[in-house]
Amino acid sequence: MLPIYVKNRDFREPRDPVYLLVAGNGTFLVKKMGLYSASVRPDGSVLGLLNHTEDLTREFGRVPYSLMCRVLGFFRAAFCLHGGEAIVFLYYSKDTRSFCIKVPPQQIYSSAATGSKDSTGHVVYESCERPPQYVKLGTVHSHAGFPAFHSFIDDRDEEHEDGLHITIGEVDRARPDVSVSFVVNGRRFMLHPDDVLAGHERYAPLLPPDSWLSKISCVSGPGRKEGTQKTPETRHAQPPHDDDRW
Numbered sequence: 234m235l236p237i238y239v240k241n242r243d244f245r246e247p248r249d250p251v252y253l254l255v256a257g258n259g260t261f262l263v264k265k266m267g268l269y270s271a272s273v274r275p276d277g278s279v280l281g282l283l284n285h286t287e288d289l290t291r292e293f294g295r296v297p298y299s300l301m302c303r304v305l306g307f308f309r310a311a312f313c314l315h316g317g318e319a320i321v322f323l324y325y326s327k328d329t330r331s332f333c334i335k336v337p338p339q340q341i342y343s344s345a346a347t348g349s350k351d352s353t354g355h356v357v358y359e360s361c362e363r364p365p366q367y368v369k370l371g372t373v374h375s376h377a378g379f380p381a382f383h384s385f386i387d388d389r390d391e392e393h394e395d396g397l398h399i400t401i402g403e404v405d406r407a408r409p410d411v412s413v414s415f416v417v418n419g420r421r422f423m424l425h426p427d428d429v430l431a432g433h434e435r436y437a438p439l440l441p442p443d444s445w446l447s448k449i450s451c452v453s454g455p456g457r458k459e460g461t462q463k464t465p466e467t468r469h470a471q472p473p474h475d476d477d478r479w
């Protein structure tokens with residue numbers, strides 16, 4: 234078996250004539266053959282080593298239906314009241330197999346403000362304090378009235394944020410568009426919504442708590458008139474509550 238070394242600050246040239254070197258920019262095969270020394274990127278298989286493939290195994294439960302109905306209600310309110318998109322953070326506890334939502338303070342840029350029909354990417358948000366006993370699982374953000382594709386802005390934002398990233402588009406429709414992915418080191422694994430979101434094909438938006446809506450501030454465009462806000466059409470199937478855990 235080839236010896237394997239890691240190129241960190243403590244790395245010193247080993248005596249081995251042939252070895253694999255795992256470096257910050259990839260893996261190299263190093264040969265010191267007397268007449269020459271060389272480092273090359275292994276092309277194809279390396280003798281004695283088995284192949285490996287990129288993969289992702291989910292170690293968390295499906296995101297509950299009622300959680301996403303409330304998040305959808307929040308996104309629909311942000312769209313109807315301000316014409317923009319919004320974001321929430323998703324946390325998970327492996328011990329209790331429960332989820333938690335936190336709404337970061339966020340500035341929504343309405344489509345009137347951006348002068349563009351495409352308002353995707355126009356939400357600026359702050360960080361949140363992590364709830365005790367939870368780890369951050371990822372984010373859920375909306376694309377207002379547009380489909381739930383992963384935009385280049387999403388790629389840029391999520392490049393350095395490992396985790397689950399759910400996008401909800403066309404939030405004003407009876408059946409919103411949903412896209413689910415998990416990002417690891419900038420590599421996006423597309424996931425099927427059935428595997429991650431319970432009951433996503435029948436989401437019914439619930440009124441979000443005032444504590445969520447109060448986190449939104451809106452940058453309005455010059456053409457926007459006061460009093461033209463639409464009332465969000467949300468269902469009130471349960472009493473509104475401030476309990477952000479499921």
Ligand SMILES: [Zn+2]
Pocket residue numbers: 353354374375376382383384387400
């Ligand atoms: Zn997006």
